[in-house]
Amino acid sequence: MKKIVFLSIAGAFLGGCAISQNVDQAHIPNAAKLCVIENDRVREGFLPELLGVLDEKGINYVVTDKLVARNGCEWTLTYTARWSWDITIYMSYAEIKVFRNGILDGKAIYDSTSGSFNMNKFIDSEPKIRELVEELMQREQDLGEVANRNVSQLRAVSAEDKEDCEFIKTITKGMGGGGDSSQYVEKAMDSALTQAANTGANTYFVVNLDITDSGASVVLEALRCK
DSSP: OOEEEEEEESOTTSSSBEEEEEEEOEEEOTTOEEEEEOOTTSOTTHHHHHHHHHHHHTOEEEEEOHHHHHHHOSEEEEEEEEEEEESEEEEEEEEEEEEETTEEEEEEEEEOTTBTTOGGGOOOHHHHHHHHHHHHEEEHHHHHHHHHHHHTTOEEOOTTGGGGSEEEEEEEEEEEOSSOTHHHHHHHHHHHHHHHHHTTOSEEEEEEEEEOSSEEEEEEEEEEOO
């Protein structure tokens, strides 16, 4: 998940003025179907904007409810949003998350609930929704060529040698579904290394590798070493 962080400060001397935007990109295989879980508690207009970006990106999706998604969807997307009142109604919070087999793969969060004195909180919700979805949703076809080239250049490093490297981020990936769990070790590692390559790393350190009866998960640190 490539991370994009945005922070707006109206003035350091004012309390309660921060607006934050945090995006950890999700990477969905080209052939995957995304189950979008409809949230009827969110104002009308949010879902159509979200789906519009998915259409533009050519992502195959179906709008469904939580029960159906739980029983038959590998990839799921959830969303929530909140509108507040201060002179006028404005979207003060939005959260979109993508899961693979119940494991978080990416998220986009916009939060101006602490921005009491920040006039930048008065935004048009539709462009902001589109921005979040566009930054969040990445397909293999968008980054695959670069990732494949860079993954081949990644090298493992020891705990001792990594101290001389620049830390970029920690990456956690899990794969599972039944059958021989050993098959998921390679898949989890490949997914983690691809994500590391997309961050610009040239080196990685494996923090933990966990194998269970139903799958495997890997935790690694993406690094940049001289």
